[in-house]
Amino acid sequence: MTNKRFAAAIGLMVLAGAPxxxxxxxxxxxxxxxxxxxxxxxxxxxxSQALAVDGRGTVTVAWATSSWPQQVVAARRxxxxxxxKPRVLGRGYAPVVGADVRGNVTVVWLSRRPGFxxxxxxxxxxxxxxxxxxxxxxxxxxxxxxxxxxxxxYGAAEVDLAVSPRGAVVVAWAWGSDDRDVPWRIQSxxxxxxxxxxxxxxxxxxxxxxHPVVDIAADGTATLVxxxxxxxxxxxxxxxxxxxxxxxxxxxxxAPEGYAHELAxxxxxxxVVAFSPDFSRVxxxxxxxxxxxxPARRVSPPGAQVSDFALAMNGPGRxxxxxxxxxxxxxxxxxxxxSPWTDPVLIASPGPTVTEMLVAINNAGDLFLGWxxxxxxxxxxxxxxxxxxxxTLSPDSGVEVLESAEAVVAPDGDVxxxxxxxxxxxxxxxxxxx
Numbered sequence: 147m148t149n150k151r152f153a154a155a156i157g158l159m160v161l162a163g164a165p166x167x168x169x170x171x172x173x174x175x176x177x178x179x180x181x182x183x184x185x186x187x188x189x190x191x192x193x194s195q196a197l198a199v200d201g202r203g204t205v206t207v208a209w210a211t212s213s214w215p216q217q218v219v220a221a222r223r224x225x226x227x228x229x230x231k232p233r234v235l236g237r238g239y240a241p242v243v244g245a246d247v248r249g250n251v252t253v254v255w256l257s258r259r260p261g262f263x264x265x266x267x268x269x270x271x272x273x274x275x276x277x278x279x280x281x282x283x284x285x286x287x288x289x290x291x292x293x294x295x296x297x298x299x300y301g302a303a304e305v306d307l308a309v310s311p312r313g314a315v316v317v318a319w320a321w322g323s324d325d326r327d328v329p330w331r332i333q334s335x336x337x338x339x340x341x342x343x344x345x346x347x348x349x350x351x352x353x354x355x356x357h358p359v360v361d362i363a364a365d366g367t368a369t370l371v372x373x374x375x376x377x378x379x380x381x382x383x384x385x386x387x388x389x390x391x392x393x394x395x396x397x398x399x400x401a402p403e404g405y406a407h408e409l410a411x412x413x414x415x416x417x418v419v420a421f422s423p424d425f426s427r428v429x430x431x432x433x434x435x436x437x438x439x440x441p442a443r444r445v446s447p448p449g450a451q452v453s454d455f456a457l458a459m460n461g462p463g464r465x466x467x468x469x470x471x472x473x474x475x476x477x478x479x480x481x482x483x484x485s486p487w488t489d490p491v492l493i494a495s496p497g498p499t500v501t502e503m504l505v506a507i508n509n510a511g512d513l514f515l516g517w518x519x520x521x522x523x524x525x526x527x528x529x530x531x532x533x534x535x536x537x538t539l540s541p542d543s544g545v546e547v548l549e550s551a552e553a554v555v556a557p558d559g560d561v562x563x564x565x566x567x568x569x570x571x572x573x574x575x576x577x578x579x580x
Contacts, residue, residue: 208241219234
């Protein structure tokens with residue numbers, strides 16, 4: 147889900163077979179300019195952040211402090227309200243957030259404590275309740291002197307999280323060490339909608355496996371895609387599924403070469419993986435709920451050198467891939483379970499080189515697209531309407547480059563965006579769709 151960046155908003159269904167919202171004149175047609183809130187400063191110079199919205203429209207953002215020892219902090223904003231007071235969840239870094247349709251929220255993150263391998267922690271906030279104490283999901287080993295022994299990181303890394311609309315949670319991470327002769331493996335933990343955590347479980351054998359990303363369907367079936375890269379070979383992409391009551395299936399090949407992969411799954415279980423085979427083009431593979439992975443196809447414009455891309459998919463199965471490139475050009479392509487990928491459509495040009503892309507869509511089909519490098523821009527496409535004018539969320543300071551940005555679209559169409567620039571506070575703005 148959020149390997150960076152997929153956040154599923156819970157909203158209304160769209161009619162099967164409805165025409166796609168992207169049209170050839172998308173770059174020329176413009177609607178009204180949305181109303182954006184003032185900038186809210188959430189934290190001073192955080193290290194990383196993640197964002198999610200639940201079925202009630204409450205937005206949760208989590209980040210890691212840059213001070214030592216690092217702490218994971220969360221803040222929430224109810225629909226139509228203001229950002230609440232930040233709450234410290236525990237020590238650690240690299241948080242990931244997920245939420246279900248009822249309003250239950252889960253945050254997972256990596257932890258580092260003296261004398262143990264790095265681990266994975268989770269905290270949950272049920273609807274109407276408060277944040278739980280952290281629960282340790284990983285089996286951490288004792289390592290004398292770690293992490294001050296001068297060696298590379300050891301233990302859990304690259305954690306990802308997905309929450310189904312009904313509340314089931316799947317977490318995956320890589321576990322191992324590069325310089326300690328400890329081969330990597332992918333591990334996972336699972337929490338049913340009503341029950342305790344289960345795991346951890348080794349999903350893969352020991353070997354050259356890294357970079358897991360997960361997502362989950364409404365019935366609790368989870369999909370995992372990870373890289374496999376034997377020494378001297380390109381990274382192949384491999385997928386597995388976790389079936390309720392059965393466990394993880396055997397691996398299947400998705401692509402012989404792929405990097406920076408992102409995964410999205412709709413509520414029925416249809417899955418999309420977007421990736422780059424060479425760090426300049428973008429390809430995407432599709433798997434229907436019942437069936438095999440289809441051959442990946444190119445979705446980036448012919449001859450384009452893509453600098454960043456982002457994938458999003460809503461509950462009914464509308465998937466969109468946004469791509470940025472030099473000259474400030476931004477393209478968008480999409481598909482549904484009943485329609486193949488559209489040709490890429492130019493959404494923005496000209497402008498500064500794009501190094502950061504973000505895209506989000508709710509179940510009603512309201513779509514937000516953001517991009518930038520030193521500044522952060524965006525356009526908004528309400529379902530059935532025209533693209534808004536390009537707006538500037540954060541102006542170009544000429545100094546601090548965007549390090550990361552996240553966006554979600556709430557069920558009512560409101561948009562929340564958070565972004566982080568070098569040595570700058572974590573900031574947020576909210577678009578009011580009404």
